[in-house]
Amino acid sequence: MRSLDQVNRIYTPEKTTHTELLLRLNDLGCHYRVNNRMKADPEDVMKHTFGWFYRLLPDERGIANCFPVTVFFQNREDGRDVIEIDGGSGGDRKALINALKRRWGEPLTTKGRRQNAHYWVFNAGDRTIVLKEMGILRNYEIEILPVSYYDAVKRRIEEEQAKAEAAKQAELAAAQLAASNLKVAEKEAREREERIARARETARTHAGRLFGILTPGETDFLVAQAEAEAAGCRIERDGSLVKTGEVRGEPCFILPGHPALSVEQFKGGLGFMVRYGADGNGVDAMRMKLSALGPVSSYENRGSINHYWQDAGMTVVETGHERHGSPVSFLFISKATFEKELERILQEKAEAEAEHRRENETLQKMF
Known part of the structure; x- marks a missing residue:
């Protein structure tokens, strides 16, 4: 801390020039020793250099640190000055942090x-004072930097905290959405099971007009499904009415010519389709x-x-015979559905003719 205070008295980041720093060092009986020169500059002996501050020992006994601990100076290629003060080893860290x-x-x-x-x-x-942990040896140094460095670090930390909070909120929202979706899915599954149960109960007394399975325009799909199951059949996703446990595509009921059978959604109600092959x-x-x-x-x-x-x-409407x-x-559809559809077709035809x-x-x- 004594070395830090002494350096702070002779140096202010972004204000103290190299000439001023050298003069103040001379006033203390100290000098600047260049260890590495990146670019020669005869007008500024400290520019683009790395070195340390020293003083001469009396009686030509050599040199020593200018301050109680080693203080390094670096002028980087971007022109920025950095002063580094030896902060000691890991054992001194706690006391040093508390002092700072x-x-x-x-x-x-x-x-x-x-x-x-x-x-x-x-x-x-x-200014900004930075205590830095240096590498795997856990040595420490203190840097004296401009006050803008503190602002930049604070801004970066706030941005990281904001990102972390946003990620946390997004994760929480995703978890809440997943839980909500799960509840909705569970509710829908329960409601579907209830509808299926009601449909099976209805199927016990229901007698569809076509094979006992459905009456066009009247029978609910789940009831038709329950009726098909009772007849040993199933309704596929594409509506095909096939035998349960048989070869895929085997019609539930065998009619002359072996046509394909299917349950169709038509204009809001159930219909029934019989499809014959090209041989007729x-x-x-x-x-x-x-x-x-x-x-x-x-x-x-x-x-x-x-x-x-x-x-x-x-x-019953026949198509394809032409x-x-x-x-x-x-x-096969309900008469009410057909008449409504026929009215629409005739209206479109009349409009086209007009x-x-x-x-x-x-x-x-024209002429």
């Missing part, structure tokens, strides 16, 4: 970029069956003619 605290209060504590060494950074008014086997038998619903009718949709059969509650060698499908007439009228007026 008594003088300048609690320091900022940080770590250097090299060797993860500890730094204690004190705000000493017009079984199509005539299906048409014969559908004639029991009533006479066949037809409508046009985007240039295609679709056939349909219906009774008071259900409509193209020779194409698959043919029969879609637009076409207007275009032709405009064409006639």
Whole structure:
């Protein structure tokens, strides 16, 4: 501490010039010895150098430290001066830190970029005092630096603390979100199990119109699923109605021509689809069956003619029959759903025809 006080009396960071420092050293009977010169500068003997402060012993007995402990000086390539004071070994650290605290209060504590060494950074008014842990030997030195260094360290610590707090809050938010999502998932799972249980209970007294599984536009999907399970079948993710435990894709019910069967979501309600292959086997038998619903009718949709059969509650629409060698499908939906869809189709057709007439009228007026 005595060496630090003596150096502080003759040196102020960023204010004391090299000439002033050399003159003040001379007043103390001391000099500057250059150990390493990075660049020669005849006008400034301290510029771009590294060395230490010494004094001559009487009777030409050699040289010794100018101060009680070794004090080094360095003028770096960026022009910045650094004064380093030997801080002793690890055994002196606690007493030295306490002495610095008594003088300048609690320091900022940080770590250097090299060797993860500890730094204690004190705000000493017009300068910054830094106690540095040096390397694996745990020796210490004190640096006298500009006050801006303290501000920079404080700012970096605050930024690191802010980042750490943000990361902590993000982690906490993620944990809360995960817990919330888990609760939501658990609640949804419970509600689904309850819906499935209710559907199975309903299925005991439910009699769907098609194979006992569903009535188009009326049966809930979970009820249809329970009915399919009771019939030894399952509804796949793509809606396919297949036998349980059989080869994948084996239809739940075998019809003439072995068409594929599926449960479809159509316009907000359940429907049932029967798809025949391109060979057309079984199509005539299906048409014969559908004639029991009533006479066949037809409508046009985007240039295609679709056939349909219906009774008071259900409509079956046939598509694909116009193209020779194409698959043919029969879609079973509720009559109410079909009539609403047919009304939309006819409305679009009427609007398209009106637009076409207007275009032709405009064409006639062209010349």
